[in-house]
Amino acid sequence: MGKPSRKKRKEAIYTVVAGPILFIGLWVMFQFSITSIYYIFGLVLFAVFMGGLASSFVPDMRKKENKSKNMYTGLPKQSNKKRTLNGSNQKKSNGLSSNSNILRSEKEIMTLPLEEISWREFEELCFLYYKAKGCKPRRTSEGADGGVDLIIFNRHHNAEIAIQIKHYKEGNQIDINLIRQLDSAKKNHGCILAEMITSSRFTNPALVEADNRNIVCRGDDWINSKLLPWREQQVKKKNLA
Structure with missing residues (x-):
């Protein structure tokens, strides 16, 4: 199975954070017989805000993987074919032009x-x-x-x-x-x-x-x-x- 998408991971984090806040808030409301509409409204906003804040810290693994690959190759966004050709030319040319391996008549x-x-x-x-x-x-x-x-x-x-x-x-x-x-x-x-x-x-x-x-x-x-x-x-x- 592949890794879950960033969207699904954000939704999971949101639920983990917002859910307990709502649960605790409702428990407090019933324990102390709070009936204020402002309390309920504020509780929902607080839960939504904290859930959204927590989910915003979920990293984009695709960007992280691309960055790691670029660091490994040392050549960002450059194909292996191009890198190989350049590497072979430079090894032999030692400062000559980019056409250093051509063979004319x-x-x-x-x-x-x-x-x-x-x-x-x-x-x-x-x-x-x-x-x-x-x-x-x-x-x-x-x-x-x-x-x-x-x-x-x-x-x-x-x-x-x-x-x-x-x-x-x-x-x-x-x-x-x-x-x-x-x-x-x-x-x-x-x-x-x-x-x-x-x-x-x-x-x-x-x-x-x-x-x-x-x-x-x-x-x-x-x-x-x-x-x-x-x-x-x-x-x-x-x-x-």
Whole structure:
């Protein structure tokens, strides 16, 4: 059975309060032989007033439950679907636009300014780069959870390399925690070596930690000296401009 409605609960409280008042008032009237019409009228008004006053304190449980749900989710009146989408975007975008997970055509990825492409498109750009270099890149199924994004084959080391890619706005940097996370993630893929690629920079502690864990750091200097020049060559070669 469901909970009684607020109306029924108010009626019950009203009866519990007003009923005894009327009973006691009538008992007093018969005990002392009171026949004044004013007494009866006043008794009824008093009982009605006290019953109404008591029933007005009955809370609206629906509002209370909604408030509790909003406090739990932390997002008042926002659907779970919308919250999930926003959550996944923010986790990967790190300050990029609300369209941070879009994936446009190869032409747009190869020609748009780096700051205008999404993190997915930045990952795709890195994929195309390693593919052109004969590294046989393959995507993982980990998505935006902070794990490994690509795995490439390095002919020089005759080994596979786990790659984590972060497209950050200027000012955000790769810290030591992300290096440690990548070190754990690479082992899950059976890789000894790893690379961290970012459109931003690394903190000094992160660089030291990466060196200790055999992780190659490729920041904005690598982007400007390797990735972007290669992209410009491809644009001219394929007449994408």
